[in-house]
Structures are given as structure tokens and as C-alpha cells.
Amino acid sequence: MRANYKKFVGLILVSGLLLGLFYAWSPGTSSGVDIRPRQEGLIKELIEGKIRDPFSGNRDIAYHIKDDVACHLARNTCVCLGDEGAFQLPFSNLLFPRVWAHNIDLAFLESHPDPEGLKRHRAEEYSNFQKRTYNPADVPFVAEANSPLQYPTQGVEVRPLKTIIIPGLGLKEETRSNHMVYLTASLGTFDVAATVDGVSVKGGGEKHMILSSPLLSTLNKQLQFVTYTNTVFHPKTADTVQFATEGHKSFFSIKVGHGTIPKLYNSGYQREYNISALVTIATKTFLRYDKLKDLIDSIRQYYPTVTIVIADDNEHPQPVPGPNIDHYIMPFGKGWFAGRNLAVSQVTTKYVLWVDDDFIFTANTKLERMVDILEKTTLDLVGGAVREVTGYTATYRHTISVEEGGEEGNCLHIRNGYYHVIEGFPNCVVADAVINFFMGRTDKVQEVGFNPRLARHGHLEFFIDALGSLHIGSCSDVIVNHASKIKLPWSKTDSQKAYDKFRYSSSTADNDIHKEVFYFKNRFKCMTSH
């Protein structure tokens, strides 16, 4: 009996232990975390009246507006205006290209059966987008003057659920009987990596910690050991930490997140650029197999082994024979940007070169130059020049700017031109958009992508999607030829006529897609351009 009893108790104990261990081990917290996007109200106390609109408020102190500066201040109410067309000199459009304004919202909404519903839908989608992308590290903070607190204002990061020492904390005040500081966070807890004699630590391991000591020097030594541990998982956010003492508060952000995993390409390390190892050529073809063949033949003269990826949405696809050619068949007529997105999605080399299927490589099409500038600068993409049969060579450089517009949407401004020449590369400049002959870092171009809804035509939409992501350049000394487009109407081949019919007929539905992309997807109300 005794043996049985012992066995029984032993079994209970072991079961209890195993059960306890099992629950302790269960990965994951069972208490729920709310990840529905929160309405972030203005964190007024953070600014505590330090940020005022200087143009309002009391006029005790007189000031005089400087128009040449004040007129450049951004307002959240961009106005959709082009040029009035007052300048009537001959060739004025060459010297001073007229700016046209397009009211995208009016154009799109007036043909829509339910404009009010659509506006509400867009506002709701945008609101959700803002909530998803809200980052507490972007909230305006102001450092208080004459505060005894010393603290980090940027550069503090922690990976999810990990622990760091918070650098730079300190208190500098006159001697008093007791020195005390408070730390508060919401996505993590505080503790100390070491304890200092004579310092009281309350709330170690919690979201609110108080350190106090009669000696300032010991408190400051203790502050060097303060740790922060992220406890609420998020792949990319920030925790707002309050660091305070009597009468003074300060706020700073600790970035919480996984950090960026690099995407490095192993492309060999010879002295000279091995174009086949570094570059893949991508193109889309439709109804122009003859031109495609000319393109491929011309590429092979200079780059016999480079891989060429072809996206093909012909109704009756033909084979495209040859080594190092990857030919993809799409459903008929899927379209231009769908094909571009497809081709680029298949590239495994460090760089991708976009070409149209009616380009011709020549001795001036030196891809090594494009690789060189991408290897040596921070550019993500560099355009070249396309030479027409007339000799006219285009780089299609444009700058793009976006102006805040409030609830109705933003204003998009597109202008011919570039920002500046690139030092060390005198034929190259920086811009926001370039011609359709460019080489880019594959991972960055894939990240931006080509909107597959744009079927018949599109160009600047890619560069608009790229704003803020790609650093873009343009070199006028890397030139590709454009197969002749000068065809007299009666001398066009049947396939030429079929192509033109498809390509250049702009149906209403097709134009509607473009308006919808500008109005809804990118949330513009106005576009101005030359």
C-alpha cells in the first residue's frame, strides 16, 4: 500500500510538474493585444504650448512678413493652377514651356455614378493607410530649455522583445536632499543592468520605474545602467518614453522592430564588370516579333551571353529561340505594366536593364557605364538616352514634386528637367523620372513595381510610385537606338497597323483607369505638367 501510495503521489507530482512546465513553455502570450489601428490624438502635452503658429496669437511684438520667403511656405491646400498663357513670344513654348493643370478629381468624379460614395471610400482607405503607417517616432517633440534632464533624442533602437541599455540618461541639478527621476513607457519595461549602492530602484521590470538617491553622482551612475526591454511585439514601430523629474518632463522615442535584412547580390568580383553576371535585360513584346528579333540580334553583338527576359502577351505567341532567353507567355492582351512587372519579377541578377522591344543596341550602348555609376554612387536607377532615326536623342528627364492638398488630395507637379549634375560623372544628372531605357538595382525596382492595371500605356506612373524610394539618375552618354517609327500610313505592314491600333487607340475605359490610379490609388486631386 505504502509503495502504491508513494507511486501515486509521485505520479501526481510529476504530472503537475509536466503540466506546469507545459504551460510555462507554451510559446506566446495568451493575453490579447489590440492591433486595431488606434486614433492617435494630438499628443498635446508633448508640445506643451511650445509650438505655436507664429502668424497668429498676440501681436505685442511687431513683425513684418518677408514675402519672398513666406510665399514658399507649404500650405495644406494646394491649388490646381497652370500658366495663364500670357507670354506670346515666338518660340516662347521652347524657352518657357507652358504649364498645364489637370483637375484629376473633377475629371474622374464627374464620370462616376456615385462620386460622394467614392470620395468617402477613398477617405476611409486613406485613413486606414495612415493608421497602418503611423509611427510614434514621427510625432513632433520639443526639447525643453533649462531642463535638468539629459536624454537621447534619436538613434535608440531595440529589436522586438530584446533588451538594450538606454544611452545618455542623466540628471544635472543643484544638490538637494533627494534626487529622483521617473521613466514611463507603453511597449516595454525598464530595469537596471547593475545596481549602484545608495540608489533606490522602484518598479524594476515594469513600465514605470522610479530611481532616487540622496547623492546626484550615484544616481547618474545608476542612470547609465538603465535598460529597456520591449514586451509588446511589433515588427516596426516606436515606443514613446517619458523621462521626468520634479517639474520637468522629456520625451524620446525608442524604435522597436526587426531592422532591415540586407539583400546582397553575389555577382563575382573581377576587376572588369562581367555584364552577364551583373545584368539581366528585361522587355515586353506585343505584335512586333520582327523588332524583337532585331533587338536580340543587336544585343548579342555586344553581350553574347547576357540573359534576356521577355514578357509576351500576344494572342498567338511565337517561339523566341536562342540561348539565355527566358520567354514568358501571358494571357492575351494583359498589357504593358503587367508585362513589365512580370519580367522584372523574374530577374536574379543584381541589376536589371529595361528596354523596349523596338530598341537597337549599338557601339554606344555601353552598359558598363550604367553599372559603373550604380556601383560607385547611391543611385538606385540610371536612365540612358534613346536616339531616334532622325538623330534626335532624348533622355526624358523630369522632376516630380508633391504638394499637400488636404482632404481633396494632393497636387502632383511634373516638370521637364533635372536637379543637379553628379560629381565625377559629368554626363549624368539626378532627376525623378527618366526615359524608358534604364538600369536599376533589381531589389529596389522590384520593391517599387509596375502597376499591372496599366494595360495600354504608362510611363510616369512607375516614377510616381518610386518617389521617396529610388534615387534616380540619367546619363546622356549611354545611347540606344530606336527602330524607326517614321512610317507613312500607306506603307505600314499589317502587323504594324494592328500594333498601332492596339497601342494608340485610347479607349474611355483605358483613360478611366489612369484617372482612377491618380485619383484613388495615389490620392491626387491635381496634376500640373508641361
Next chain:
Amino acid sequence: MRANYKKFVGLILVSGLLLGLFYAWSPGTSSGVDIRPRQEGLIKELIEGKIRDPFSGNRDIAYHIKDDVACHLARNTCVCLGDEGAFQLPFSNLLFPRVWAHNIDLAFLESHPDPEGLKRHRAEEYSNFQKRTYNPADVPFVAEANSPLQYPTQGVEVRPLKTIIIPGLGLKEETRSNHMVYLTASLGTFDVAATVDGVSVKGGGEKHMILSSPLLSTLNKQLQFVTYTNTVFHPKTADTVQFATEGHKSFFSIKVGHGTIPKLYNSGYQREYNISALVTIATKTFLRYDKLKDLIDSIRQYYPTVTIVIADDNEHPQPVPGPNIDHYIMPFGKGWFAGRNLAVSQVTTKYVLWVDDDFIFTANTKLERMVDILEKTTLDLVGGAVREVTGYTATYRHTISVEEGGEEGNCLHIRNGYYHVIEGFPNCVVADAVINFFMGRTDKVQEVGFNPRLARHGHLEFFIDALGSLHIGSCSDVIVNHASKIKLPWSKTDSQKAYDKFRYSSSTADNDIHKEVFYFKNRFKCMTSH
């Protein structure tokens, strides 16, 4: 003669005027800007000795290390260790799954003909990556205690070449004969939007501006009108501004860049979720047209009009008939992730649902539930559950963490499990990786992408690439069936055998690609997992 002379002079004048106007109008600065990545040295003065390693330095003040906290501090030298396997209880592997450590660097380098050259190449690529992604807004700054300067510490942004008022600038000091502040920047200039009587402004319109006044109140009013204009274009960077007075310096960042252009999807706004308008189903198929047909038939029972995108790299592709099916033909054997990247690149709806070609939809495959959580939370992707014919249902939830490892690379830790339950969705949790049945925001999934080099197999690589980009969830109540995999060897069909041969034979070359992706592309030296 006189008339001719007048005409001549007039012509010269007009030409000169036109030429002058032309050069003035030429868009873009001709003086070069250096965009070769700079070596950013430690900005020591910014920290001015405020950040010290607390564990070194003088030991005048005694401290005692708290091991339970100090052991969690991140060190830049992760060690590649698994479990020792000491626990030998029965079922110990169920309760305490053993952690295995894989030395990725050793595994990859030992089979490489030139390990030293490869290491150098990776270090160089990584260094360039760091220079390209360097952002001055991430440099550690510390706010000085007892400084009379008031200034913004975060949240100040300006679009390229635009002007803003810098909020929150102030000086609070005791009265003296003259109050003076200095502002310095490198990518822009300062000015004032209004002038205040009694304040001297020197350097308005330049990178270094000095404001001074005998009256503190007027200087502070003037400080409310200080503007910053970005003059050196960059699509995404930050300018470091120094704001100083006698004896005190402060630093803060102004973010310079285009800002994020939203990608909003117009998918209608009915009360109920219109799955066909919101979701596209994407899959890849190879040697399993019979299973693919079963999948499509099962989808059509519940979602008769949803678009299905199929990437197909069979050697002898067969048609896949049916409405709302987009069938893409790839070069033979291009592979798994190439196919996934292709399929996803073609999606035009707000959400994309990934399925394997041997899944079967049932009444439990409620896509509305996945849409619901994506619509209502900040999740970017949500996985479901896959039910085997045995009844075993898997969600494959994993957490992933990356630990800094110094020059040899980082350590990747993959564990079964999840982070926390999602409030409001009791069957759903947050994790870093899920099973291969998931719905995601199309723009975010396209942004991460599937590495087209991974031909025969791959799964976690997508989630590793997604770290820091995607907020990922997993719901156990959206279930898809897995067509039976239990096949006795002698009862397999020919196509089954062909598939298995292709899919499950891991060639050395194939494994080498995976090692290369972990070692080179993502820069890991070690991976630990269950």
C-alpha cells in the same frame, strides 16, 4: 546705315537677352553634387562624452551587476549554439523541442573555391548597402541638460527643395546685453518668414545664420519665424541642424524627402465583402494538372467569379480552361519562388490569397474571415490552417529573431510559436512566419517579393525577407484541405513519381543556392531552429 546699325544693336541685345533668359531658365543646377557614398565617421561632438560604456571607465562608484538583466543585453557577437541535448525525458522533444544550430558560414565557405575572396566581396557589398541606406536621422543624439536652447527633437520634415518653418525654436536665459543664436545646416539654408524689429539677422538665405537681439522676447518671437529650405536634392535623407548659443550646442534632424505616396485600392464599399472585387487567388503549378483542376473546382463551389492567377513552369504546358483564370506559361522548370513572384506580380486586387495547387477549398475556407481581420487591424498578411487527410491541421506559426553578429554576419533564430493573441479575434495570433496558405495586402506582398533563385523549395525565406516589413497574423479557423499526400510507393501515378523526383531530390547545387542566400544575400553566419 543708322537704321542698319540700330537693327544690329537691337539684334545683339535681344540675342543677349534670350541667351541670358535661356541660361537662367535651364532646369537644374550645373554645379556637381557628390553622391558617392561618404564614409560617415562617428559624430563624436554630437555625443560629447555623454554616452559612455557604463561597464568600463572609473570604478569610483561601486556597482553590482544584475545578471538576470545584464545577460539579456545585446552584444554584437552572437554565438552559434544549439541545445546540448541534455534533457532525455520521454517526449522531451514534444515539450522542449531541441534547438539545432547551423553554422551557415562554415557550411557555405568550406565548399567554395575562394572563401577569402567571397568574404571580402560580401563585406564590400554590405558596406555599400550600409552607405546607401545610411540616414542621418538614425545617428545617436543626446539632449544636453540645463541648456538654454529649446528645439524640436523629432517630427520635422520637408519635401525636396521646399521650405518650412522650423517649429519649437527658443532661447531661455537670464537677461544680458545681447542674446545670440546660431543655426547651421548642410543640405539647406535658413531664413526668416517675417522680420521682428530689434533683431539682427545675418546670413538669411545661407547655410549658417545668426540671430541676435538685446531683448530676449523679440529674439524668441523672431525664432518662431525661422525657415529651413532644402537646397541639395535627395529623395530620402535628413539634414543635421546645429542650433547653438554661447557655450551650448544642440542638434536635431530635419527629414528631407518625397514622403510616401499611398497605394490605395478602390474595391467598392458594399456592406458585405465582395471577395471577387477584393481578392485574387494565386498559385503555382507543376506536373499536377489533376490536382490543380480539383483546386479550381473546389474554389468555384464557393467563389464562382474570383480571379485565379496560375504560374506554370511545366515542360509541356496544358491549357487550363475556365472563366476568370489567368494562366501564365514560364520557361520549363524556372521554379517555385520564380513562379510565386510571377503570380503575385500580376495581381490587381487589394488582397492576394496564396494557395498551393494541391489544396482543396471546403465550407471552412471562409476567405471573408481573412479579409475581415485585414480590413480591421494593422496586419499585412494573415495565414490560415491546412488540414491533412489524417485530420491533422497545421498553422506552422513561427517567430524569427535576428541577433547582431559583427563582421562574420548575424544569427538567425527561428522558433515554433507566436507572440500574442489578437484582441477581438480569439482564434488569431501574431507571428513572423505562417503556413503556405495566407492572404496579404497585395502591395506589401509585392514589395517583399519571392526570391526567384529558389527553384525547388523554399518557404521561410519569404518571411525572412519580410521581417520589419509585414505585420503577420495567423488564424486557426480558416481552413483549407490538403489533397492526400499518403501514397504508397507502388501506387503512385507516373506524374506523381515525376513530381516527387523533381520536388524532393535535393541536389547539391540546389542546397548551395539556399546556403548562398542565407550566407551572402541575407548576411547570416548562423541559423538556429527547432
